[in-house]
Amino acid sequence: MSTGATGAAKMEQVSRALPAKIFNDSPAGGFNDKFNRLPFALSHNLGDHPLFALDRLTELAKTLWALGGAKVVLQEGGASFENRWDEIQVKALSFINGIRDIQESGSWALLKSVQEDPDYKECIDQCVVELSEVTGVDLKKEITWIDGYIFIASPRSVTPHHIDHESNFLLQIHGSKSFNVSDPNDRSVLYEEEIEQYYAGDLSAATFKPVSQEKAYVFPLEPGAGVHIPSKGPHWVKNGDEYSVAFSINFCMRETDRKARIYQCNHYLRKLNFVPTPPGQSALKDRLKMFALGQPGKSKAGNKNELLRQNLKRLDRISKLFGGSRGSESTTESKAV
Ligand SMILES: [Fe+2]
Structure with missing residues (x-):
């Protein structure tokens, strides 16, 4: 060159x-x-x-x-x-x-x-x-x-x-x-x-x-x-x-971003001792989780990790409200969500 x-x-x-x-x-x-x-x-x-x-x-x-x-x-x-x-x-x-x-x-x-x-x-x-x-x-x-x-x-x-x-x-x-x-x-x-x-x-x-x-x-x-x-x-x-x-x-x-947000929700649900349903298996559950997450922020993300994870703080706060520190082990009393 x-x-x-x-x-x-x-x-x-x-x-x-x-x-x-x-x-x-x-x-x-x-x-x-x-x-x-x-x-x-x-x-x-x-x-x-x-x-x-x-x-x-x-x-x-x-x-x-x-x-x-x-x-x-x-x-x-x-x-x-x-x-x-x-x-x-x-x-x-x-x-x-x-x-x-x-x-x-x-x-x-x-x-x-x-x-x-x-x-x-x-x-x-x-x-x-x-x-x-x-x-x-x-x-x-x-x-x-x-x-x-x-x-x-x-x-x-x-x-x-x-x-x-x-x-x-x-x-x-x-x-x-x-x-x-x-x-x-x-x-x-x-x-x-x-x-x-x-x-x-x-x-x-x-x-x-x-x-x-x-x-x-x-x-x-x-x-x-x-x-x-x-x-x-x-x-x-x-x-x-x-x-x-x-x-x-x-x-x-768009579609994989949407699934990513449901996986984020599922991460916190599992910490709360639920058994989360993977994305794509229940349209209703997916919609409810998307609703709980809110719309992706419009703030300018510096990179794709920021874009992907900008809702995590909100989820973390919600999880703590419900005692999300109990750990991730499922028990026989766990509920599917
Ligand atoms: Fe890679």
């Missing part, structure tokens, strides 16, 4: 270089059948694209760092599938060196909100248009929050087992990885209580279980390959022998 190009000239270069079509048609049972329900493989045309070359990504990281708000994360790459996020050490290295020397630095880097740079925003906008067409879902209408991530990881780095609220399309750009995803509705690998705890603020609530690997969908990813991860699909990743770059389009949707 030429460093002498002006911003406008560079943008024009990249714009021209974006493929006319980023996503290729998925095999039967992909985009229009499994979207936000089950994981599936996909193919794309961004493999080894110059927008994701290490020197361009270093430039992007500097831009994001200058914006503040922890948009650049650099951690040790030697985690295990079972690690919690808060057990992984911050890398004692400048992010510039960590990314530039990623083949040897033993690092795991995450760039968030990459759409702050117009080149990447253009790429994400094109992805959303194409994904709306292939999924048959009007994503512009349904998306409540969107963020572009780029993961840059040293050889053999591991991403621990976790769930995300967001739906995700992850595109492998450079290097290879083994990407594992579970069915978000399989309660042998993801417990109802874990989802409730996640939505109450514990981002590592979903634990890796003995049965997790056995039941996982495993996607070997090379440049040009990708995977769709439905909201709350547990996933964990092991990179191959070369450094890896992956581009991830994350977004929240």
Whole structure:
């Protein structure tokens, strides 16, 4: 990438270089059948694209760092599938060196909100248009929050087992990885209580279980390959022998946001010794819980976690009023709600 190009000239270069079509048609049972329900493989045309070359990504990281708000994360790459996020050490290295020397630095880097740079925003906008067409879902209408991530990881780095609220399309750009995803509705690998705890603020609530690997969908990813991860699909990743770059389009949707608020309500109901009904099983109970929660605040959320959890304080106050400190163990006297 030429460093002498002006911003406008560079943008024009990249714009021209974006493929006319980023996503290729998925095999039967992909985009229009499994979207936000089950994981599936996909193919794309961004493999080894110059927008994701290490020197361009270093430039992007500097831009994001200058914006503040922890948009650049650099951690040790030697985690295990079972690690919690808060057990992984911050890398004692400048992010510039960590990314530039990623083949040897033993690092795991995450760039968030990459759409702050117009080149990447253009790429994400094109992805959303194409994904709306292939999924048959009007994503512009349904998306409540969107963020572009780029993961840059040293050889053999591991991403621990976790769930995300967001739906995700992850595109492998450079290097290879083994990407594992579970069915978000399989309660042998993801417990109802874990989802409730996640939505109450514990981002590592979903634990890796003995049965997790056995039941996982495993996607070997090379440049040009990708995977769709439905909201709350547990996933964990092991990179191959070369450094890896992956581009991830994350977004929240109206329906999953609604379920998230019901899970938050259920978390507190369980603390009050009730047996909460999962969202989607009783329209009446769902409506009552949404009523109890109130409308999502209109205040400006700084990030998706604030957006998701802005009603938690209200729930916490209500729970305390009713003695919510009694613990979460169910008894034979527990009531289903
Ligand atoms: Fe994730």
